Amino acid sequence: MTLPTATELPIGAVVTEPGSTRRNITAGWRALRPVIHDDRCVRCQLCWMYCPEGTIVELKGVFKVGNRTYDTKYEINYDYCKGCGICANECPTKAIEMVPE
Amino acid sequence: MQVQKTKHIEALTTNYAMAYAVKAVDVDVIAVYPITPQTTIVEKISEFVANGELNAELIHVESEHSALSAVVGAAATGARVFTATSSQGLELMHEVLHIAAGMRLPIVMAVPSRALSAPISIHGDYSDLMNARDTGWVIYIAASAQEAYDTVIQAFRLAESVSLPVMVSYDGFLMSHTVEPVELNDEEEVRKFLPRALRPYTLNPKRPVTMGPLASPDWYYEFKYQQVLALKEAYKVAKEVDSEYGRRFGRSYGVVETYRMEDADYAIVAYGGASYGNARAAADLARERGIAAGVVRVRLYRPFPTADVLKALDSVKAFAVVDRAIMFGSPAEGPLYKDIAAAMYMHGIDKPALGVIHGIGQRTIYVEDMYKIYTMLRENPRKEVVFMGVRV
Numbered sequence: 001m002t003l004p005t006a007t008e009l010p011i012g013a014v015v016t017e018p019g020s021t022r023r024n025i026t027a028g029w030r031a032l033r034p035v036i037h038d039d040r041c042v043r044c045q046l047c048w049m050y051c052p053e054g055t056i057v058e059l060k061g062v063f064k065v066g067n068r069t070y071d072t073k074y075e076i077n078y079d080y081c082k083g084c085g086i087c088a089n090e091c092p093t094k095a096i097e098m099v100p101e
Numbered sequence: 102m103q104v105q106k107t108k109h110i111e112a113l114t115t116n117y118a119m120a121y122a123v124k125a126v127d128v129d130v131i132a133v134y135p136i137t138p139q140t141t142i143v144e145k146i147s148e149f150v151a152n153g154e155l156n157a158e159l160i161h162v163e164s165e166h167s168a169l170s171a172v173v174g175a176a177a178t179g180a181r182v183f184t185a186t187s188s189q190g191l192e193l194m195h196e197v198l199h200i201a202a203g204m205r206l207p208i209v210m211a212v213p214s215r216a217l218s219a220p221i222s223i224h225g226d227y228s229d230l231m232n233a234r235d236t237g238w239v240i241y242i243a244a245s246a247q248e249a250y251d252t253v254i255q256a257f258r259l260a261e262s263v264s265l266p267v268m269v270s271y272d273g274f275l276m277s278h279t280v281e282p283v284e285l286n287d288e289e290e291v292r293k294f295l296p297r298a299l300r301p302y303t304l305n306p307k308r309p310v311t312m313g314p315l316a317s318p319d320w321y322y323e324f325k326y327q328q329v330l331a332l333k334e335a336y337k338v339a340k341e342v343d344s345e346y347g348r349r350f351g352r353s354y355g356v357v358e359t360y361r362m363e364d365a366d367y368a369i370v371a372y373g374g375a376s377y378g379n380a381r382a383a384a385d386l387a388r389e390r391g392i393a394a395g396v397v398r399v400r401l402y403r404p405f406p407t408a409d410v411l412k413a414l415d416s417v418k419a420f421a422v423v424d425r426a427i428m429f430g431s432p433a434e435g436p437l438y439k440d441i442a443a444a445m446y447m448h449g450i451d452k453p454a455l456g457v458i459h460g461i462g463q464r465t466i467y468v469e470d471m472y473k474i475y476t477m478l479r480e481n482p483r484k485e486v487v488f489m490g491v492r493v
Contacts, residue, residue, distance in 0.1 A: 003320070004323075006323040006327050006330070009327070011205045011264055011324075011327055012203065012204045012206075013316055014310050015311035015314050018310075
């Protein structure tokens, strides 16, 4: 890929396209991958609140886990998760496991 | 081109002249934090704002770091902005100096220069400015209240033309607090000289952009090279702005000013009001005593006016550079001396050049000292740095 030259770029490093950071997939930074064990998850939402990158996805619906039914479920957006492990550290039921990539 | 019909002359300190220029320019946002010897600039601006003579937002901040940060933010929205500082205040601003330049914001800042601690000195020298010389800002050093007033107006035009921040510096106390006659321009004419134009990128919710992002190794260097190009362009534009200002308002200075250099064998190169004034008086004295003496004053310090300085010194047998700042541990302790030495070396010019450090912490520079420099040049032309006026 040929990158633009100094005179082709907007001055002052201004980014003119809103939301272009979404193209910057940061999954490659990750050494450890968080894996949610849904059977241990009590839907407390702490991982969703603590994630510094907003990569915990809260799904709405009807989710049966064993003999319990929940209206939410948490998943991880692995495109942007950098593997910091804050979610696993905060999880009160140890439902998130950090697995080497 | 219109020529002003009546002259409006006021007795002003250089600091007050700066405030009058800011009013004429119709600045939108000023962020201020007091520090000697700068304080009276923003005091006077506060008065203008309080009286309704200047319709601007005056932000009182808690430090110089915040003062420059506030005008960075305001400039990013497209506002015309101004701040001022000296000495420790300029040091505290240092990281934001690089940010303002890297973001290419047309900020104008006044810097009445002052010595740095320790020991504490509130008096003038150029140690503060010289620490900021390679931050990507355009730097002017004025030599009179009138020139400082004119330079602020030129600085806004230049800043907005090349998208670079500009400092206008001058002698702390020796100029900042001394009164001179200053001819003030018609404010309508100043605003015609500085038409408001939409900048290509501003913070505007209708056209969202990101400013000040992270640049990875694949991108960073290009933006720094853009700054190199912008400063080269600023050298050319500064001359054009000065010429046009001269046509409109009747006063122009060039980027380098010379005094009795036509047939000079020996020259003193200097910057700032006290050094230039005393050097001129010494040149007159030297000529009375049979030495063909002249003075070269560097008015635009960054971008460095290499071609103009070399041209001015083209026919001298030897010259001296008087610096009011010390670059500790440098091969030559004078910052301007080192710039000129580098410029000459790159152009294959080899002549005796004396580096003179003087006026540190506002140590008095006497006309006789400057005269002595001419005699040193004539009697023993050499390449050396000497410390004048210090007890050793």
